[in-house]
Amino acid sequence: MAKRLNNESSIGDVLKEIIQVNKLQPGMDQISVKEAWVSLMGNGVNSYTKNVILKGGTLYVELTSAVLREELSYGKDKIIKMINDELRRDIVTAVVLR
Template sequence: MSNRRNNEFLSIKDVMAHVLQENKLQKGIDLVLIKEAWASVMGSGVVSYTNDVQFKNGVLYVTLTSSVLREELSYGKEKIVKLLNEKLNKMLIKSVKLL
């Protein structure tokens, strides 16, 4: 009987993953983490021109209020994806669309 009890113990990580999956919360948590990563990686200068950040199907959609900044960032989209994924510690973002 005590063997059976030991086998029933799950790690907190496993339990949280199950709860997130069952309640379809992971997408919302990912978006919060992505927004935090965007602010951290891009800095306050870029964040002050950021109007909205959305994430869907591996694509990060960032709405900027400055067309000049949008043009400037467009040249480094691959690097932005790499930096954000490094910050998130997982390959979540496949591409960035600057709007």
């Protein structure tokens, strides 16, 4: 049976409990990483981004430009650091550019 929270719990605590009990964290991480990619990469990169998927700790990014894919491949470590800093957690451990 789920843990019952007292009436003085904050909304944040209640939401964290719901996410934990229902095992929703991977889906929340997926959304957070997509939002971080959009905000960090800017319009130039986002116009060539087809899809962003997080599976496990690996971020898969589908790009429509081979030139941009090659350019971003040189900065994978920086991309990982920027996204993890934005989310204040170590979620992404690797980046695969397609």
